[in-house]
Amino acid sequence: MSIELLLIVLAVGSLVGFLSNVLSKPIQKLYEERSGLYDKYTHYLQEVLSAFRIIRVNSLYPRVEKQFTGRSEKLQEKSYEIEKKSTYIYAVQNFMINFVVLFVMAISVYYAVLGKITFGGVILILNNFSSLIGPFQRASELLPKIFSTKALFRVLDASLLNQEILEEDEELQEFKDGISFRDVSFSYGENRVLENLNLSLKKNGKYLIVGPSGGGKSTFLKLLRKYFHPQTGGIFIDGLPLNKITKESYFSHISNVEQNVFMFDDTVRNNLTLLKDIPEKNIEEAIRRSGLQKFIEELPKGLETVIEDNGRNISGGERSRIAIARALLNESEILILDEAFQSLDYDTARAIERTILDLPELTVVNVSHILIPENKGSYDELLYVDKKKVERIPLAETS
Numbered sequence: 243m244s245i246e247l248l249l250i251v252l253a254v255g256s257l258v259g260f261l262s263n264v265l266s267k268p269i270q271k272l273y274e275e276r277s278g279l280y281d282k283y284t285h286y287l288q289e290v291l292s293a294f295r296i297i298r299v300n301s302l303y304p305r306v307e308k309q310f311t312g313r314s315e316k317l318q319e320k321s322y323e324i325e326k327k328s329t330y331i332y333a334v335q336n337f338m339i340n341f342v343v344l345f346v347m348a349i350s351v352y353y354a355v356l357g358k359i360t361f362g363g364v365i366l367i368l369n370n371f372s373s374l375i376g377p378f379q380r381a382s383e384l385l386p387k388i389f390s391t392k393a394l395f396r397v398l399d400a401s402l403l404n405q406e407i408l409e410e411d412e413e414l415q416e417f418k419d420g421i422s423f424r425d426v427s428f429s430y431g432e433n434r435v436l437e438n439l440n441l442s443l444k445k446n447g448k449y450l451i452v453g454p455s456g457g458g459k460s461t462f463l464k465l466l467r468k469y470f471h472p473q474t475g476g477i478f479i480d481g482l483p484l485n486k487i488t489k490e491s492y493f494s495h496i497s498n499v500e501q502n503v504f505m506f507d508d509t510v511r512n513n514l515t516l517l518k519d520i521p522e523k524n525i526e527e528a529i530r531r532s533g534l535q536k537f538i539e540e541l542p543k544g545l546e547t548v549i550e551d552n553g554r555n556i557s558g559g560e561r562s563r564i565a566i567a568r569a570l571l572n573e574s575e576i577l578i579l580d581e582a583f584q585s586l587d588y589d590t591a592r593a594i595e596r597t598i599l600d601l602p603e604l605t606v607v608n609v610s611h612i613l614i615p616e617n618k619g620s621y622d623e624l625l626y627v628d629k630k631k632v633e634r635i636p637l638a639e640t641s
């Protein structure tokens with residue numbers, strides 16, 4: 243058979259393969275977007291679970307259900323968009339592949355007329371070419387899907403990691419004494435992040451946690467929040483193993499302040515009080531102490547303004563402040579903060595930190611890379627998390 247013919251076919255085939263790949267790019271992008279939505283969805287689920295007690299106690303089910311449905315619908319819409327675009331793209335890909343088949347047919351007939359190959363050769367080429375091109379056609383449809391679901395698997399792996407079912411049958415009625423980590427080790431897959439931690443957090447103690455990025459600070463907090471369980475060792479609260487304590491009873495003692503703060507589609511007031519009946523005076527005080535006055539004053543209806551779409555237009559700093567106000571109103575005994583001051587200006591951060599540190603009945607675990615000299619002395623301990631270890635640093639050594 244003619245080498246020339248083979249080269250032409252290969253060149254046209256590669257061109258079509260290349261064009262197919264270029265065409266499938268938008269689909270890959272859509273898959274990535276959908277994976278991002280899944281990511282948000284799982285984060286939202288986590289938030290709902292951590293706010294479970296609040297939701298249950300305050301009969302917020304209908305609200306949560308509505309938001310949940312909204313998010314599911316967004317995912318469905320994205321899937322529909324993917325299906326629609328895929329259909330167009332596959333149609334074009336099929337057209338191009340059929341074009342190659344026709345092209346090969348035409349060129350082999352042309353070569354046969356020129357006498358470069360026999361007509362028997364033409365039949366041989368055409369018979370085998372369609373079975374040769376079949377797998378390519380199938381691959382061009384499936385490869386983008388396979389590549390783009392990789393990201394999704396990564397997200398799923400991370401969420402499923404360490405989620406073994408544990409029997410939780412103890413209720414934590416009252417937090418009396420402290421939390422201790424005993425020989426705690428934790429890894430994400432092969433990546434060991436914390437190793438043989440031994441430390442105690444006393445009730446009403448104020449702890450500042452610092453360390454380089456990726457050192458394991460947030461992971462430490464995730465263990466403390468019961469989002470993950472240590473693979474070895476144990477965390478004990480008043481001597482009870484944390485993994486035996488029901489999430490519901492544990493979460494009733496803690497408040498979380500993260501950048502990603504859970505918002506209900508409801509008024510600012512209800513987002514602060516979580517529908518609890520709280521005297522106006524206390525609400526005003528919490529607003530003042532969390533530095534929210536200006537934000538609320540500027541809202542069209544003040545406290546009665548409705549937050550929509552999980553507070554899409556609310557900045558990171560405002561969210562942190564809302565979470566801090568919530569924690570103050572919730573009167574939780576343990577406050578866990580993860581870079582809660584990051585988006586705040588220095589003076590606001592200092593004032594809010596002061597408020598928190600001045601509450602004698604509050605245990606504070608604050609992960610922050612912002613060290614405020616005026617407040618530093620109010621912490622009981624400074625913990626440095628890095629290289630799988632948590633070390634105590636004497637406060638006097640910090641600058």
Ligand SMILES: Nc1ncnc2c1ncn2[C@@H]1O[C@H](COP(=O)(O)OP(=O)(O)OP(=O)(O)O)[C@@H](O)[C@H]1O
Nearest residue numbers: 400430433435453454455456457458459460461462
């Ligand atoms: N969900 C996860 N799945 C897999 N690995 C993770 C996950 N979360 C964190 N890691 C890894 O664990 C290590 C510690 O991360 P962690 O978020 O605890 O650090 P950090 O000290 O909070 O950092 P930063 O200051 O940047 O917030 C990093 O190497 C990170 O890549």
Ligand SMILES: [Mg+2]
Nearest residue numbers: 459460461580
């Ligand atoms: Mg972190």
